[in-house]
Amino acid sequence: xxxxxxxxxxxxxxxxxxxxxxVTRVLDSTQYxxxxxxxxxxxxxxxxxxxxxxxxxxxGTSALHLALWALGIKKGDEVILPVNTFIATAEAVLLAGxxxxxxxxxxxxxxxxxxxxRRITRRTRAILPVHLYGQPAQMDxxxxxxxxxxxxxxxxxxxxxxxxxxxxxxxxxxxxxxxSFYPGKNLGAYGEGGAVITNxxxxxxxxxxxxxxxxxHKYTHVVAGHNYRLEALQGAILSTKLPHLRKWTxxxxxxxxxxxxxxxxxxxxxxxxxxxxxxxxxxxxxIQANDRDALKRYLEEKExxxxxxxxxxxxxxxxxxxxxxxxxxxxxxEKAAKRILSLPMYPELSEEQIEFVSKSIETFxx
Ligand SMILES: Cc1ncc(COP(=O)(O)O)c(C=O)c1O
Numbered sequence: 001x002x003x004x005x006x007x008x009x010x011x012x013x014x015x016x017x018x019x020x021x022x023v024t025r026v027l028d029s030t031q032y033x034x035x036x037x038x039x040x041x042x043x044x045x046x047x048x049x050x051x052x053x054x055x056x057x058x059x060g061t062s063a064l065h066l067a068l069w070a071l072g073i074k075k076g077d078e079v080i081l082p083v084n085t086f087i088a089t090a091e092a093v094l095l096a097g098x099x100x101x102x103x104x105x106x107x108x109x110x111x112x113x114x115x116x117x118r119r120i121t122r123r124t125r126a127i128l129p130v131h132l133y134g135q136p137a138q139m140d141x142x143x144x145x146x147x148x149x150x151x152x153x154x155x156x157x158x159x160x161x162x163x164x165x166x167x168x169x170x171x172x173x174x175x176x177x178x179x180s181f182y183p184g185k186n187l188g189a190y191g192e193g194g195a196v197i198t199n200x201x202x203x204x205x206x207x208x209x210x211x212x213x214x215x216x217h218k219y220t221h222v223v224a225g226h227n228y229r230l231e232a233l234q235g236a237i238l239s240t241k242l243p244h245l246r247k248w249t250x251x252x253x254x255x256x257x258x259x260x261x262x263x264x265x266x267x268x269x270x271x272x273x274x275x276x277x278x279x280x281x282x283x284x285x286x287i288q289a290n291d292r293d294a295l296k297r298y299l300e301e302k303e304x305x306x307x308x309x310x311x312x313x314x315x316x317x318x319x320x321x322x323x324x325x326x327x328x329x330x331x332x333x334e335k336a337a338k339r340i341l342s343l344p345m346y347p348e349l350s351e352e353q354i355e356f357v358s359k360s361i362e363t364f365x366x
Pocket of ligand 1: 059060062085086088130158179181182193194
């Protein structure tokens with residue numbers, strides 16, 4: 001049995017006619033950038049996250065940069081973020097001109113609030129927690145720290161559409177929250193896409209301006225901005241997919257439960273821990289495993305797709321050498337990077353496939 005890491009085709013096949021209709025609608029309209037299709041998606045996506053405003057962008061990296069930029073983060077500022085994340089989180093801080101300050105993670109892979117507090121300096125302006133793998137970071141503790149020190153919070157929810165903590169959706173803990181609609185994400189475009197949501201109307205206005213060359217009206221540029229606009233085709237595709245997202249999220253959660261029940265008993269493996277009162281949306285299902293590299297090779301030989309998210313914590317990436325971090329600075333992240341393994345995860349994964357993956361892991365250790 002072949003089990004791909006991700007299968008976008010099954011889902012596309014299930015909504016093929018809806019997508020064809022949306023694409024034809026946009027092509028016929030000849031409005032290809034922003035416009036009513038994008039506005040409709042923005043309204044619906046904000047509503048899904050109990051937020052007031054949504055600004056759709058051309059990808060998640062732009063969304064992060066746009067939020068930091070519009071919040072006035074600039075050269076000389078420090079932004080605290082987890083060391084175990086995709087590089088885009090840190091790149092956005094650099095794009096804003098600020099310095100990324102890395103922090104280790106807690107036992108749920110979220111930014112560790114105690115480490116955050118230790119690294120606050122006079123220059124710290126913002127905390128940028130990442131809801132990694134689809135599980136909300138410890139936002140109650142982080143919000144308390146931010147309020148004590150007068151810091152901004154920007155959430156990176158690129159992997160966490162519809163996730164929540166204490167019943168409060170991601171997108172409501174800080175000034176702004178950023179999403180990616182990269183095709184493999186829980187809500188994926190058929191191309192690039194991203195968004196920022198916020199409850200601050202002034203911030204929303206600033207972000208809308210910066211997204212479109214700083215203009216309020218065509219050829220009147222209030223500030224110098226950028227081109228971070230979403231294409232209408234992606235807006236229409238995302239609007240078509242959004243009504244299915246709750247069902248797809250439930251399927252991911254059921255798949256995670258199924259994996260848990262099958263691999264939990266193996267002493268060589270630990271299954272993902274879920275924070276109390278958190279709704280984990282399982283963008284990724286990440287185990288920790290003894291002899292990880294050999295297990296990875298074994299599963300790949302059996303045509304089971306697996307991944308590493310991420311093999312190298314950011315402080316050990318060559319591009320951040322100038323920040324001066326040394327190996328050993330983030331013991332949890334460094335240890336986890338050697339043990340983590342992402343198993344196949346998508347809504348349409350079948351029980352038979354999950355059983356095959358779990359059985360294969362068991363056989364490897366036998
Ligand atoms: C945690 C995280 N932040 C930011 C991004 C950037 O999103 P994009 O690839 O849409 O630019 C991603 C997506 O890969 C991500 O996983």
